[in-house]
Amino acid sequence: MKKIIIAALLLVAGAGLMQAQTPARKTVNVTSAAADNKSGKAAEIKFETLTHDFGTIPASEPVKCVFAFTNTGDAPLVIHQAIATCGCTIPSYSKDPIKPGEKGQIEVTYNGKAGGIGRFMKGITVRSNAKTHPTIRLTIEGEVEE
Numbered sequence: 001m002k003k004i005i006i007a008a009l010l011l012v013a014g015a016g017l018m019q020a021q022t023p024a025r026k027t028v029n030v031t032s033a034a035a036d037n038k039s040g041k042a043a044e045i046k047f048e049t050l051t052h053d054f055g056t057i058p059a060s061e062p063v064k065c066v067f068a069f070t071n072t073g074d075a076p077l078v079i080h081q082a083i084a085t086c087g088c089t090i091p092s093y094s095k096d097p098i099k100p101g102e103k104g105q106i107e108v109t110y111n112g113k114a115g116g117i118g119r120f121m122k123g124i125t126v127r128s129n130a131k132t133h134p135t136i137r138l139t140i141e142g143e144v145e146e
Contacts, residue, residue, distance in 0.1 A: 041073070041074045041075035042073050042074065042075050042130075042131035043071055043073040043075045043076060043077035043078070043098075043100075043128070043129050043130050043131065044071065044072040044073035044077070044130050044131060044132055044133075045069050045070075045071065045072070045073075045077055045126075045128055045130040045133060045136065046069060046070050046072045047067055047068070047069045047136065047138070048067070048068045048069065048070075049067065050067075050136070050137070050138055050139065051138070051139045051140070051141070052065040052067070052108070052138075052139070052140050052141075053140075053141050053142055054110065054140065054141070054142030055142055055143070056142065056143045056144075056145055057110075057112055057142055057143070057144055057145070058112065058144075058145065058146075059112040059113045059117060059144050059145065059146055060112075060113065061112075061113075062109050062110060062111040062112070062113075063109070063110050063112070063142075064107060064108065064109045064110075065107075065108050065110075065140060066105045066106070066107050066108075067105060067106045067107075067108065067124075067138050068103060068104075068105045069103065069104055069105065069106070070101070070102070070103050070104075071098045071099065071100050071101065071102055071103075071104070072100075072101075073100055073130070073131065074100050075100065076097035076098065076099055076100070077097060077098040077100075077104070077128060077129065077130060078097050078098075078128060078129045079093050079094070079095070079098075079104070079106070079126060079127070079128050080127045080128060080129065081125070081126070081127040082106050082124055082125070082126050082127075083124065083125045083127075084108075084122060084123070084124050085122050085123045085124075086115070086122060087114065088110060088111045088112075088114040088115035088122070089108060089109070089110050089111075089115075089122045089124065089140065090108070090109045090110075090111075091106055091107070091108050091109075091124045091126075092106070092107045092108075092109070093105070093106045093107070106124070106126065106138070108124060108138070108140055110122065110140055110142075112144035115144060116144065117144050117145065117146055118143065118144060119141075119142075119143045120140075120141060120142060120143070120144060121139060121140070121141040122139070122140050122141070123137050123138065123139055124137070124138040124139075124140070125137055125138075126138060
């Protein structure tokens with residue numbers, strides 16, 4: 001009887017641990033994108049450049065660059081996420097929709113002190129409601145010296 005109770009407790013504990021490892025789903029407001037799709041309008045994103053080379057930078061202070069883009073579609077463009085590959089790279093962007101024909105930007109800060117000395121190449125994944133390219137990868141690179 002003890003073996004059955006212990007086995008049942010282990011089974012319940014294991015199931016609980018497995019459930020705790022499942023990432024929580026984030027909800028994204030897609031009502032504006034869905035409404036635009038019904039009317040046949042769609043947002044499009046066009047970046048001026050997808051890469052930025054900082055060259056040689058000091059480790060003493062963070063450096064910044066800006067990735068400019070234009071909404072070339074005929075519906076408002078919404079940037080849902082901009083996620084970097086590590087904590088030493090921090091992207092920031094406006095949460096407001098970008099109207100058709102307007103420009104926006106994603107500012108990226110790289111902390112060479114946190115990233116370490118030497119050559120680096122980091123990616124930033126941008127997710128939007130753009131019809132053709134909803135996910136775009138931006139890249140920063142350079143070399144950190146002491």
